Structure formats: structure tokens, C-alpha cells
Amino acid sequence: MTASRGRPRIQETADQIVASVLATAGPRVSTAEFSTRRVAELTGLSQSVVSRAFRRIRRAGEHAGRRGGERGGEDEAIETIRAVETSGRALQLGRVRVSFPEILVEFREVAPAEERAVSPRPTAFGRRAAAVMAALEVSGARGWPEQGEAAPASGESVRGLRVVWRPGAIGWEEFAGSVAGLLDRCLPVDDAVPGDLLQQLAARAGRGLHGVDWRRGEPVETRQFSDSESLAVPEYPAPGRASRWLPHAQLSVTEQIAIALRKEIMNAGYRPGDRLSAAPLASRLGLGAGTVRTAMRRLADDGLLASGAGGFSVPQVTGADVIDLYAARLHVGMVLLRGCAVQPRHRLLPARLALGAVEAAAREGGGADVDQADLQFQQELADAAGLDQSARSFHALTLRVRMFISVLQLDYTPAVERIVHDDRRLMAELIAGRAEEAVRTWRAKLDNAVRHMSALAPEAFDADLWARLSRM
Incomplete structure (x- = not known):
């Protein structure tokens, strides 16, 4: 998606x-929900700019101008479109694999009987x-x-219909243009x-696609969202914010260990005061015990673990702790929401995509999936406000909420409909620039949340304290 000389900067940003919208859409991308008109409404861009972006991302027909410029040294990495043209057969995707430092995209020919049996849907x-x-x-x-000298491509090609990307072996534009050309066929x-491929790509878009390994005809596990996913420290270059418009997905080592701890607390049924050991976590994550202990000390410093002479343990959570936490989140969140309301609409795009994950989790997941997707949505709103210090404070408070949820063994299944309703309303009010309405929705949302969590705390809920601390 390189820009021509003199092309307005707005088109590059668009x-x-x-691209972030399409990459995270999953199988629903082919529905009217992702027409150029609807995407324009979603992003706040004009429909003409969005239409141009669709064409530039798709790169349809670009390969026609590339055939004469292919370099002989690239033949092994890109077995080109000429093989397709001589066969005359239509194609379909056969495999997509992303394993640093290689991306493999492989096509296969469609049998004549398959060609005759289908009804085309070009749009x-x-x-x-x-x-x-x-x-991509x-x-x-x-x-x-x-990575130095490129290794030969692994796996078997199908009649030469394979495109491989390795940094240094070919240019990215050559790779992308060749994939686009094969898609044209x-x-x-x-x-x-297929939809299962699109689902994998959507789930991994924020992680640089690392871990995608789809092959036609093989069953794959699909999921919309899960905070308890096993997350090892990546051995490939972390993509960071490859696109600033994607929801955040990268986690620090400390955050990954916090996730593993929460999973262990939930699965093992630990209660406040129970001892926690670094060794099992280190083994599960493939990290050194020293690294895990250092991260656990940081978590203890933040109040997410209890520590003493005997090591680390599951922290106690009192009713006052819950009220303190939610009062802080309430007031920091109010500042952030007011910041969001004055931002350009496209700054809210990661939050809008994260809202889609909340809705998907509500359709297909359990209460835990919805709650964790909801917390991610809230953090995307915080990051969209353009107030970095407040966003960092909110993030620290969110880590504490996640740990409290695990310690108290909370089940949010009864609250799923309310969570989705509140999140949709928050987003609608922010898009319309109605800051104070968003703040009121936020206040009601957290009032429900603090009462839900406090119901399982060892002390009775102090309604008067909450009313004093949450007064707007």
C-alpha cells in the first residue's frame, strides 16, 4: 500500500x-456490515476514501504490471502467476502459515466439477x-x-502455486503483489x-499473525477471545503496534505471568493466603525461575500478590479494597471518557473493534470471556483518550481488577447482557461526542460491577462509603 508521489496523507492513514477493520472482521467481512458505506460510518472517513482504500488494500490486478519485472533470483521464493495462467484453472487458498521468519501462502487448483457446482459471489x-x-x-x-541466508521453503508446493515471504529474500511489495495476483485467479x-482462515487471521491480527497455521480440510480451534490463553514469551520479533488502529495485543513478561497466575488461581481453587510458587509457572511459560520471581515481586509491589518472609501468596480482598479500587477506576475513567469524546472518531476505532470482541464473546463464550473482553474494551477507550498518564493509571487498576476477579472466583454469566448493553451505549455516546452521557453510563456500569464483586468479599458492602467515594 505504498502511496504515489503527491498523494494526500489522508489516504495513507485511511x-x-x-486495513485494521478488514483484518479483524473475520468471516463477517463478506456481509453488508463491511460494505464501504458501513466502514465509512464506522471510521468517520468519507465513502470515496474508504472505497479507494479497499482497492489499494486488495491490489486487484496489480500483478499484471509486475510480470515483466520479476527477477530471476526470486523464482524460488515466488513461483509466479505464469503457472496459473498456463493451467487456466481457477484457484482457492490451500494453506496459510506464519512462523517467523517465514510467511507461506499456498493456493490450489479447483476441480472442474467444483467450478460448475458453485454460484459466484464476486463482491x-x-x-x-x-x-x-x-x-498481511x-x-x-x-x-x-x-535472518542471514534464507532457508529453503518447507512443505510441498501445489503446481507451483506458492508465495513465500522471508525478509531479505524478496521485497515486500513483490510478495504482496504476487499474493494479490493469485487471489485474482x-x-x-x-x-x-474460507471462514475458518479468516477467523484465525482476525484472532491473530494484533499479534503479527504469529501462530497462524491453516490448511484446507484440517479442523482448527476457533475462538473469539480468552484471557486465559497460554501466552509464552515470543521468540519472534514482537510486532508492537504494527498498526496503531488495531486493538492492543502485546503483553509484557510481567503481564503474561499475571495471566498465568490468574489461571492457576482459578483452576486450582486457591483462596486468599494460599502459597504460590514460581517454579511451576517458570516451567509452564518456558522461563527462568529468576525471571518469574522478579515479575512476582513486581506484582507484589503493585498489591496484586501478597509477599512475606515465606514467599508469595494469594492476596486477601476485603470489601473496602473493592470499593477503593472501583472508586479509583470510576474517577480516572471519567477523565478518560471526557478525553475520548473530543477525539476524532477514527481514534476510537480500536475500541470499536474491541467492542466487537465483547459482542462475539457474548454470542459464543462464557461469562469469563465476556468480562475479560469488556476489560480490554475499557482499556482501548482509555488509550484512545490521548491522556497517557491517566491511561497508564487506568491500566494498573485494570490489572488489579483482573486479579480480584480470580481471587474471588467471580462468575459474570448473569451480567453478560448488561455488560454488552452498557458497552454499546458507551460507544454510541462517545461517537456522538456526548461526554456527560458517557460518564453517567460509566457511573452506572461501575455501580453494578462494584456491587457484583463486593457480594463475594468477606465483608458486607458499605453502601455509604461507596456513595461518598463515587459522588460525581
Whole structure:
């Protein structure tokens, strides 16, 4: 998606915004929900700018101008479109694998019987193809460091219909243009770019696509969101914010260990005061015990673990602790929401995508998935406000909320509908610039949350204290 000389900067920014929307859309990308008109409404961009972004991301037909410029040294890395053209057969995606330092995109020919049996859907297919290209663009792979002499591609190609990216072996534009060209040759039906692939790409878009390994015909585990996912420290270059418009997905070592701790507390049924050992966590995460102990000390410093001469233990959570925590989140959140309300609408895009994860978790997950997706949505709103110090404070408070949820063994299943309703209302009010209405919704949301959590605290809920601390 390189810009022509003199092209307005707004189009480059629009390309990044629209790519983030398409990359995280999943199988629904081919529905009217992701038409250019709806995406324009979602992002606050004009429909003409969005339409141009769709075309630039999709790169349809670009390969036609590249055929004469292919370099002989790239033949092994890109087995080009000429093989497709001589066969005359339509294609479909056969495999997509991302394993640093290599991305493999492989196609296969469609049997004549399959070609005759389908009803083409060119518009829907075009969006699905654009989602694949968008996922590659937001992955950050073009910035991967070179790894010295490139290793030969692994796996078997299918009649030469393979495109491989390795940093230093070929240019990113050559790679992307060749993938786009092969997509041009695909049968224009949904199955040419299957929904399970789009789901994998959407789930991993914020992690540089690392871990995607989809092969046609093989069952895959799909999920919308889960905070308890096993997260090892990455051995590949962390993509950071490959696109600033994607929801945040990268975690520090301390945060990864906090997630593992929460999972252990929940699974083992630990109660306040129970001892926690660094050794099992170190083994599970593939880290040194010293690294884990250092992270646990940081968590203890933040009040997320209890520490003493005997080591670390699950912290006590009192009713006063819960009220203190939620009063702090309430007031910091009010500042952040007022900041969000005056930002351009496109700054809210990561939060809007995170809201989609809340809705998906409500449809397909349990209460824990919805609650963790809700906390991620809240953090995206905090980051969108443009108030870095307040956002960092809010993030620290969110880590404490997550730990309290684990210690108290909270079940948010009965609150799912209310959580989704409140989040949708918050987003609608912020998009409309109604700051004080958003603040009132936030106040009601946290009032419900503090009472839900306090119900399981060992002390009775002090309604008067909460009323004094939460007064606006």
C-alpha cells in the first residue's frame, strides 16, 4: 500500500485504518456490515476514501504490471502467476502459515466439477480477499529483521502455486503483489477464502499473525477471545503496534505471568493466603525461575500478590479494597471518557473493534470471556483518550481488577447482557461526542460491577462509603 508521489496523507492513514477493520472482521467481512458505506460510518472517513482504500488494500490486478519485472533470483521464493495462467484453472487458498521468519501462502487448483457446482459471489469474495491482504499488511512482517541466508521453503508446493515471504529474500511489495495476483485467479466464491482462515487471521491480527497455521480440510480451534490463553514469551520479533488502529495485543513478561497466575488461581481453587510458587509457572511459560520471581515481586509491589518472609501468596480482598479500587477506576475513567469524546472518531476505532470482541464473546463464550473482553474494551477507550498518564493509571487498576476477579472466583454469566448493553451505549455516546452521557453510563456500569464483586468479599458492602467515594 505504498502511496504515489503527491498523494494526500489522508489516504495513507485511511488505508491503515481500513486495513485494521478488514483484518479483524473475520468471516463477517463478506456481509453488508463491511460494505464501504458501513466502514465509512464506522471510521468517520468519507465513502470515496474508504472505497479507494479497499482497492489499494486488495491490489486487484496489480500483478499484471509486475510480470515483466520479476527477477530471476526470486523464482524460488515466488513461483509466479505464469503457472496459473498456463493451467487456466481457477484457484482457492490451500494453506496459510506464519512462523517467523517465514510467511507461506499456498493456493490450489479447483476441480472442474467444483467450478460448475458453485454460484459466484464476486463482491463477497472481493471483501474476503481484501481481508487476507489487510491481515498481511497489519502484521508488521515487512519490518522483520533479516535472518542471514534464507532457508529453503518447507512443505510441498501445489503446481507451483506458492508465495513465500522471508525478509531479505524478496521485497515486500513483490510478495504482496504476487499474493494479490493469485487471489485474482481464485474462484469468486466464499469457500475460496474460507471462514475458518479468516477467523484465525482476525484472532491473530494484533499479534503479527504469529501462530497462524491453516490448511484446507484440517479442523482448527476457533475462538473469539480468552484471557486465559497460554501466552509464552515470543521468540519472534514482537510486532508492537504494527498498526496503531488495531486493538492492543502485546503483553509484557510481567503481564503474561499475571495471566498465568490468574489461571492457576482459578483452576486450582486457591483462596486468599494460599502459597504460590514460581517454579511451576517458570516451567509452564518456558522461563527462568529468576525471571518469574522478579515479575512476582513486581506484582507484589503493585498489591496484586501478597509477599512475606515465606514467599508469595494469594492476596486477601476485603470489601473496602473493592470499593477503593472501583472508586479509583470510576474517577480516572471519567477523565478518560471526557478525553475520548473530543477525539476524532477514527481514534476510537480500536475500541470499536474491541467492542466487537465483547459482542462475539457474548454470542459464543462464557461469562469469563465476556468480562475479560469488556476489560480490554475499557482499556482501548482509555488509550484512545490521548491522556497517557491517566491511561497508564487506568491500566494498573485494570490489572488489579483482573486479579480480584480470580481471587474471588467471580462468575459474570448473569451480567453478560448488561455488560454488552452498557458497552454499546458507551460507544454510541462517545461517537456522538456526548461526554456527560458517557460518564453517567460509566457511573452506572461501575455501580453494578462494584456491587457484583463486593457480594463475594468477606465483608458486607458499605453502601455509604461507596456513595461518598463515587459522588460525581
